[in-house]
Amino acid sequence: MNLKSERIYLxxxxxxxAPVLLTNTQDKxxxxxxxxxxTFTLEQIQQHIKNINEDPSRYDFAICLNSNSKMIGELSIxxxxxxxxxxxxxxxxxSIELTxxxxxxxxxxxxxxxxxxxxxxxxxxxxxxSHNKRGIKAYEKTGFRTEGILRESLNYNGNYSDEIIMSIxxxxxxx
Numbered sequence: 001m002n003l004k005s006e007r008i009y010l011x012x013x014x015x016x017x018a019p020v021l022l023t024n025t026q027d028k029x030x031x032x033x034x035x036x037x038x039t040f041t042l043e044q045i046q047q048h049i050k051n052i053n054e055d056p057s058r059y060d061f062a063i064c065l066n067s068n069s070k071m072i073g074e075l076s077i078x079x080x081x082x083x084x085x086x087x088x089x090x091x092x093x094x095s096i097e098l099t100x101x102x103x104x105x106x107x108x109x110x111x112x113x114x115x116x117x118x119x120x121x122x123x124x125x126x127x128x129x130s131h132n133k134r135g136i137k138a139y140e141k142t143g144f145r146t147e148g149i150l151r152e153s154l155n156y157n158g159n160y161s162d163e164i165i166m167s168i169x170x171x172x173x174x175x
Contacts, residue, residue, distance in 0.1 A: 010061040029096040086123035130162035
């Protein structure tokens, strides 16, 4: 499955993407933005991709450039609850150098169309850390609204960050 826009496309995450994801999990800034504390091996990431691709409650995508097919990030629609028409969402770029260029916003817009028009869901929810200002800006730009804050939810290297809960409803998307 491919979803395409002006500069990027989304394709199903593949086990061959594991080396890119491994590098992503080793990037100090990306780890901080996502609150990642664990370390991973290539084999663990390959197994994770295999497992998620067999999980009917989620869709995982590589974000790729149209110009050269280079993978620049990944995103997931997860914990899909068909009976409640809702799901969770997460996105991560492969490096800080790729942030602030609008790729994340473009990917979010593509996935919102998929979530609300193809999957027919009513609600998409995410959690973002308060120090991830670029992520918050991209979410707000695409229609997500803050619903709550879990104060000082993450202790990362001795610094506390709030966890912000945001969502977008189908009615927000349609506006």
